[in-house]
Amino acid sequence: MDFSLSPEIIALRDKTREFIAEQIIPLENDARASHHGPSEELRRELVGRAKAVGLLTPHASKDMGGLGLSHIAKAAVFEEAGYSWLGPTALNIHAPDEGNIHLMEEVATHEQKERWLRPQVAGQTRSCFAMTEPSPGAGADPSMLMTTAVRDGNDYLINGVKWFITGADGADYIIIMARMEDGSATMFLSDMDRPGITLERNMDALDACFTGGHGVLRFENLRVPASDVLGEIGKGFRYAQVRLAPARLTHCMRWLGQARRAHDIALNYVSRRQAFGKPLAEHEGVGFMLADNDIDLQTARLHIWHTAWLLDKGEKGNYESSRAKVVCSEAEWRVVDRCVQMLGGQGVTGESPVMRIFTDMRAFRVYDGPSEVHRWSMARKLVHAAGKTSN
Amino acid sequence: MDFSLSPEIIALRDKTREFIAEQIIPLENDARASHHGPSEELRRELVGRAKAVGLLTPHASKDMGGLGLSHIAKAAVFEEAGYSWLGPTALNIHAPDEGNIHLMEEVATHEQKERWLRPQVAGQTRSCFAMTEPSPGAGADPSMLMTTAVRDGNDYLINGVKWFITGADGADYIIIMARMEDGSATMFLSDMDRPGITLERNMDALDACFTGGHGVLRFENLRVPASDVLGEIGKGFRYAQVRLAPARLTHCMRWLGQARRAHDIALNYVSRRQAFGKPLAEHEGVGFMLADNDIDLQTARLHIWHTAWLLDKGEKGNYESSRAKVVCSEAEWRVVDRCVQMLGGQGVTGESPVMRIFTDMRAFRVYDGPSEVHRWSMARKLVHAAGKTSN
Amino acid sequence: MDFSLSPEIIALRDKTREFIAEQIIPLENDARASHHGPSEELRRELVGRAKAVGLLTPHASKDMGGLGLSHIAKAAVFEEAGYSWLGPTALNIHAPDEGNIHLMEEVATHEQKERWLRPQVAGQTRSCFAMTEPSPGAGADPSMLMTTAVRDGNDYLINGVKWFITGADGADYIIIMARMEDGSATMFLSDMDRPGITLERNMDALDACFTGGHGVLRFENLRVPASDVLGEIGKGFRYAQVRLAPARLTHCMRWLGQARRAHDIALNYVSRRQAFGKPLAEHEGVGFMLADNDIDLQTARLHIWHTAWLLDKGEKGNYESSRAKVVCSEAEWRVVDRCVQMLGGQGVTGESPVMRIFTDMRAFRVYDGPSEVHRWSMARKLVHAAGKTSN
C-alpha cells in the first residue's frame, strides 16, 4: 500500500498547478467566455498556452501526440486543470472530447485515427458524442435508443433526434449511437458538416463551462459510409461502456479541482470576514463546514485514486467507477453548496467565482447516469455477488 | 385547534390560484423578463392584471388601498402567488416592497404614508431597503453598520455604501439604515432621484426573480430632512425587527409556492417518462423523492401557518419566525433539488422552469439571515428559557 | 385557522404533566421495571395512581369508563404521558392496548365489549395484537399472512406462528389476524389462557418500555367460537386499517414526549457542563443541535396536530397518518440521537435516562410499517392523485 505519487507525476501536477494559476485563471473573466463556454477564439488561445508548456492533451497516447498518462497521473493532473473551469479546455481534456479521444484510441482504425483523432489531439478540432435523446428515447436508460441506422448499399442512413449533446455547436466530428434493425446498437463517425446533420438549437443550461454548450441535433437521412463505422457493427453498447467508466472518473477529477477551488475561496473569505466579534472562521458552525469540506474533498480524492489504480491494473472497474461517480458528484456538490453558504451574499452573486462553480456543478449528479441509476446498478451487483458467496 | 381556513380566505386563495394559472404563467416566457427580473413595462402589465381582478397589494390595509389580509390569509394567498415567479410582482407582494409596505404602515407618519406608501400600494411605484453593506460593514451581523448619518441643521447627511439592495434599479424611494454618532441606528426615507444617491452597478446574481435585481448604492452627502426620518431617531434596529419577522415569513410563503410548482412539474414528468421498463414514478427511488417532497412541503406549510397564527394573535413571533425561516428555506430547497434530480437533463436546462426555480431559490438560505445565524439565535433563546425554568 | 387548545384540554394536559412529574418519574428506577417493561405489580401501582387522579384510559369512550378524548386532546395528553416511559402504562394508553381499545370500541359487539373491553379500560387486564409473523409470513407486507383459520362446526381452528407480539407475556386476551380459506383475513378474539396458545419465548428486544415485552406465540388448533370473531368474517385487513391510522398517530404522540424529555435533559446538561472555557451550550456546534432539536420536536407536533384534526373531522387520514408517522419517527429519532451526542459519555451509559430513550426509540422507525413502506405508499397516492388532476 503506497499513496505516494512518482516524482514524474508530482512534477507534472505541480507544473499544471502553476500553469493554471499563472496563465489560465487570469483569463477567467475574458469576454470571450460566454454562457455557452469559451469561444473558439478563446479556446485556441487556451490550447496554445497549454501546448507551449507541454501540457496539451496529456492523456492521449504518445503515438498520437499526448503524454500517455496513466489513470493515476490523470487523477493528479486533471484535478489541477479543473481548478479553473477553463483549465480542461486549455489542456484539451474537457468532456466530451476527453472521453472521445480515449474511445477513438481504443476502437478506431488507423485511418480513422489519422483523419479525426490526430488533429483533435493537436487541439485543432473538437468532437461531440451523440447518445442522449429526448423522451421517449434514450435517457438514463440507454436501451430506449430510438435513433436508427439502416443499411443502404455501402452506407448507413441515420435518422433521429439527439439532445443534450455537449459541444455540438462548433464540433468538427461526431460519434453517433444508433439502433440497428436487429435491435443492437452501433457507433458511427461523421464530420459535422455533412448534409443531414442539423443543429436545431443550443439548450439553455445551468452550466456554462462546456465549450460549445449543449445542443439539439437532428439527423435526416444522414449518410455514413460503412468505413466510418466505429469499431464493429452491433457493439455500440459495449463501446459505450469502454468510454464511460474512465470518462466518469475524469469528470470526478476535474470537478474535484472545481470543488477545491470553491473551498479555497470560501476558506480565505471566512478567515477574513468578521461577524459577531470575530472572523467567521472562528464560529464553530462555519468551522464545521470547513472540516466537512475537507472530509468530502479527501473522500472524493481517495475514491478517484483507488479506482484509477484499478483501471491502471487493467481491470474494468465498472462497479468502482460507478461508486466513485456517486461519491464524488455528491461530495463535491456538498462542498460547493457549503461554500455558497459560507460566502453568503457573495456566494449567490458574481462577486465570487463560487456562484458559477455552483451552477456548473449541479448537473454532475445527473451526467453520466444519475446517482440513482448507479446506486441501483451497484445494489444488483452486491446482491449478485453475495448470492454467489453464500451458496 | 382548527386547521380550516375561513370561506373568505378560501375564495381569495382559489381566485389567486386561478389568476396565476390563467393570466400570469402564460407571461413567464415574456421577453421583458430578464436576468434582473421583469422590466418596468412588464411589471405594470402584471400589476394591472392583478388590479383588474382585485388582488393588488392585498396585505396593505384597506385604508391604504389593500385588502387588509391577516397573516393566515397571506399564508394562503402568497403561496398561490408564488406559484409563478411573476406572481409576487403582479400582486405587489414581492420583496422588498412587501416588507417595506408593512413597515411604513407600522411606523410612517400620515404625511409620509400619503407621499410614499399610497402610490406604492396602488402599484405605481417601487421601493428598496438599504441595510446590507460590503465588508467590513453590516452583513449577517447588523451591528457592524458603517453607513453614517450626521445632523446638519434640520437635515441629516448620509454617507456610505450599501450592496445587495434588492430592487434598487428603478425604485422610486428608499429606506436607509444608518449609524448615528452615538452608535444607535436610524431609518431614513428618501426619493431615489435625490442628489447624493448613485446606483454604482447591478450585481450579477444567481436569482432572476426580483424586480430590479440587486444593486450597489453609494451615498455621498445625501441630504435627508429631519421630517423624512422613519419613526424615531435611534430606533433603527427595533424597526428592522418589526419589518423582519413578518418579511421573513412572507419569503417562506412565496417560495413555498415556487417549491410546489417545481414538485408539480417533476411529478407530472416522472409519471410520464419511461425508463427501465416503467414510468420513472414507479421506481421506488423516485417515489421516495416524491414522498419526501410532500413531507417537506407540508412541513413548511405547517410552520408558516403556526407562525402566522401567532402573529395574528399579536405576538412578536421572533423565535417562531426564525424557526420557520430555517425550516422553510431548507425544506423548500430540498424539494427543488430533488425535482432537478428527478427531471435529469431537463432539470439542468431551460427545458423546464425548474432550473430557474433552482437558481432563484438557493439564495433563500442566505437572505434574511443565513440559517446559521437563526440557529444560533434560537439556541441562545432555548438555553435562556431553560435557565429560567430550571431555577 | 386556530392553534389554540380548549381550556379543558389545557387543564387535562397540565394535570397530566404534573402527574407524570410528581408521581411517575420518581418510579422510573423502580426495581420492578425490567428489560421486558414494568412488572404486573408495578403496572397495577401505576394504573392505580392514574385512576386516583382521573387520568386512566382517557381515550376510551365515557360509556366504557374513559374520558372520550378527541384526537386533538389525545395529542396533548399522550405527549405528556410519554414524557416518562412509564407514563403510557400508567394511563393505560400504551401499545398495543391503546389501539386495541380503539378497535374494540369501533368493531366489537356489546357482549364482547363487556367481556374484554370494560375490564381493560378499568386497567384490570391487558391485551395483545397478533399480526406479524416470522418469514416467510406477514411482515411489512401484511398480504403474506400465513396463519390460517378453518371453520370447524361453530368454531374456527387457528394454526400458525406470530412473533413480535407486544405485550403477549401476561396479556389477558388477544386479537388474532388469520387467513381464511378464500384468501381473505379475519380477526379473532381469544382469552390467552385457552389451550392451543403457547408463548414460546420472549424476544430479546432493543426497547424495554413495553409492558410484557415482545413474544413469540404458537397457535396449534386454537379453537375460537364464531361468536368471538371480531367484526365480520373477511374484513380483517379493513379493520387493521381502522386500528392502524390512529394507532400510528398515538405512537407519534407518546414518543414525542420521550424525545422532548431527552431534549430537556440534554439542554439542562449542556447549560451546565463546561468544556473549552465555557458551557457546552455556548459552543455553536452544540447550539445548532439544540435548535435542530426544537425544529424537529415542533415539526413532529405540527404533523400530529394536523392529522389529529383531520381524524376528529371524521376523515380517514390514512395518507396523513402515514406521513406523520414517517416525519415523527425520523424527527424524534434525530432528536434523541443528538441528545446522546450532546451528553457524550453520559448519553451512552445509564448515567442519564437518555440511553434508554435512545434504545426504546429506534424501533419506532420500524414499527407500524417501516418508513420505506410508508414513503412508497405515499408516492403511489401522489402519482395517482396527480394523474387524476392532470387529465
Place this chain on the structure above:
Amino acid sequence: MDFSLSPEIIALRDKTREFIAEQIIPLENDARASHHGPSEELRRELVGRAKAVGLLTPHASKDMGGLGLSHIAKAAVFEEAGYSWLGPTALNIHAPDEGNIHLMEEVATHEQKERWLRPQVAGQTRSCFAMTEPSPGAGADPSMLMTTAVRDGNDYLINGVKWFITGADGADYIIIMARMEDGSATMFLSDMDRPGITLERNMDALDACFTGGHGVLRFENLRVPASDVLGEIGKGFRYAQVRLAPARLTHCMRWLGQARRAHDIALNYVSRRQAFGKPLAEHEGVGFMLADNDIDLQTARLHIWHTAWLLDKGEKGNYESSRAKVVCSEAEWRVVDRCVQMLGGQGVTGESPVMRIFTDMRAFRVYDGPSEVHRWSMARKLVHAAGKTSN
C-alpha cells in the same frame, strides 16, 4: 500509488478471517459473554485460541512477543478481527489494551515493560487507562483534569475520581493521568490491587463489547513510587497524543469489521426475505441502502488505509487520524443504522446480531473525542494552514 497489500499481509488477513469465522463467531452466544463483555474465563479461552494459531497481540513488537505489524497490516488484520465482537479480545487488540501496549512500547522503561507489558502481550493480563473524569473534570476537554498527583518523598500521592474507565473491572494494571502542582499532567503506572484504588461501580453502558465494561474508580492517597512514572514528569498530554492518534485509528479498523458484519447479515437477509412480490433486495429503496452501505464501508476503509500509510511513513498524522475518526465513526454508524432498518423487526431484537452491533457502535461517535471536537480541531488547522499559504 499502489493499493495492493503485500502477500504477507494478505496471508495474515485471510488467516484472521478464517480464524474469526471458524473459531470465534461460534462462541458469540457463549453464556460467559455478559453485558460487561466476555468473562475472564472466556477471555482466556479466546486468547488461547488466537495464540494457538499465531495471531495473539500481533501489533506488539516482535521483541515483546508480537508480530510487529505495520499500521497498514493492522488495518487489514484488525478489520477482520472486528468482524466478531469477540475478535479483538481474542487477538488481544481490544481497547484500551491495544493503545496501552502501543504507549508502553513507546514510553515505558525496560523494567516497566518487563513487569507490565510482557505478560500483557502474552495475553495473561489486562490494563486500563484512566483519563476521563466526571463533571467538572476532564471530559471532551482534557485540560480540565482534576485528579492530582503530589510529590511525597520518593512517591507521588494520587487523589481523584475517574469514570468511563474501560476494562477497569479485572484489569491488572492502570495508567493514570494526573495533574501536577504546576498544572502540567503526568502519567503514572500502578498495579490495580494497590491500596488507594477503589472500583466504585461498573457503569451501565450501551455497549457490551468491552472486556470489563466501563468502571468508576476512586483514588484516595494512592501511593506511586517515582519509578512508576510513565515517561517523564509533565509530559502526560504529549503521551496522550502519542497514544491517541493510532488508538483512534484502530477503533476505526475494528468497528469497520463490525459494520461489514452487519452489512453482510442484512445483505443476506434482504436477498431472501420476500415482501410485496419480490425479495426485499429487489426493492430500489432497499437496494439504495445496500449501495450506500458499500460506499460508506469503502470510504471508511480508504481513510483508514491512507492514515495508516502516513503513520507508517513516520508522520504524526494527528490531523488525518482526527479526520478518519470522524469519517469512520459516522460512516460505520450509518451502515449499522441502515442494517437495522433493512432487518426490520429482526434488527431491533436479538434475532440478529445486528441489534448488538448497533448498541455497541453508537458510542464510537463519542469515544476518543466526539465528532464535534475533531471537526473543530480540524477547522482550526485548516484556517491556520490557509493563513500561512495566503501570506
